[in-house]
Amino acid sequence: MKQSEQQEAMKPLIDSADIHPVARICGEPLMEIPLDLYIPPDALEVFLDTFQGPLDLLLYLIRKHNLEILDIPMAELTKQYMAYVTMMRADQLELAAEYLLMTALLIEIKSRMLLPNPKAEIEEEHDPRAELVRRLLEYEQMKNAALRLNELPQAERDFTTARIWIEHKTTEPLPTINMDDLRHAWITILTRAKVNRHHQIKRETLSVRAYMSQILRDLRGHKQVEFYDLFSPAATVAEVVITFLAVLELAKELLVEITQTETFGMIYVRPTDATQFN
């Protein structure tokens, strides 16, 4: 509480031009004391939600303090970064893992910069900070792109598509099937079954529902299946009848759709859930 009062009190000071810089970083005057080093305990949750990750936090620190992104003062940045991470570790260790990885990277870069490296002086690209800077800039580019993307008008949020009410749109068009076509198909199947008739006498307990499930299972993964293919060539008359009934039942319950595009054309059966995806 006291701290935030202090912060408030400092604001007009910062705005006035004739104050002395509190510090100099790389020769650049630092006009304000890094206030963000102090995080009130209740702000921690806000903080965790605010930053999208270590890159976001680093960018915030860099931009907040007008640090030169191509010449990041590693000691300063690492110090500030770690102050945040320490706060986070106290509360949410799980989330801190990615942040800790970044801490390790920052310290590594810092230490590599401290080592005397007389030979690499010529090769500018061996700046240990280069990869970090590349990632920071790439992230910032996408972060800003996301903000601008969000400013575009968005369907449902900023406008709605206009449509007039049309009655026939409300009813699902039912499959159009000619009676004769079905009868014809039925006779073909019966004939086929007759050819394959055999005389093993055995009582089979068949249920239309079971066949319905089987047909649906057969249809799964297919966009559509030819009507004839639903009937096994080896099927007995009883099985053919049950299968046929099952197809009709499925159509009645709107679980399948039976279509025929032209007269005497191929009849197709397709699961209705597949049509929803198309």
Place this chain on the structure above:
Amino acid sequence: MSDPLTPLNSINTLDTLSPAKIKQILEAVLLAAQDPLPVTELRKLFDNELSATVLGKLLEELREEWTDSGIELVSVAGGWRFQTKAGMQPYLDRLTPQKAPRYSRAVLETLAIIAYRQPVTRGDIEEIRGVNVAGSVLKALTARGWIDTVGHRNVPGKPALFATTQTFLNDLNLRSLEELPPLEEMKSLIESNNPTEELPFEETATPAS
């Protein structure tokens, strides 16, 4: 999907159709359609006897005629459609108690990366953002119909490649990906010494209103 546009019956041949009548037809069809209709689809209305140029001109005229209205005719990736003007939305919102979704920064950043760098894998997104991408983020975008899987990268694990969809363009009033706001030049990012955007803390100070 059955063709929602049944051709005109032979009584109304093109000869009897004045440009005004054609515009009326276009207007009615576009207002009745569920989705945006491309010019190729609209040409079918007239048995393909009208050129795309002629239709385009008539559509432009129709757009002009609607300018003084709460509704506007726009051209998006999927074709032409009518939609309410931006200023109308606050009033439309009063009709429906539920608010349109506002996406979190995680969702928006993921969307931006997919839009600008597509096709990308989840790993690519995580590489740029520096954090894990939660499954819920990708699910939210998929559920909205804005992204989908277009293939798999041929590396161990065969990760899915994500890309944006036509729905994404339609919903953002765009005709193509080229119309997305251009990415900032790296140079300008390097030179930007002042934070251009609001600081994150202040951003959350006003929670989703």
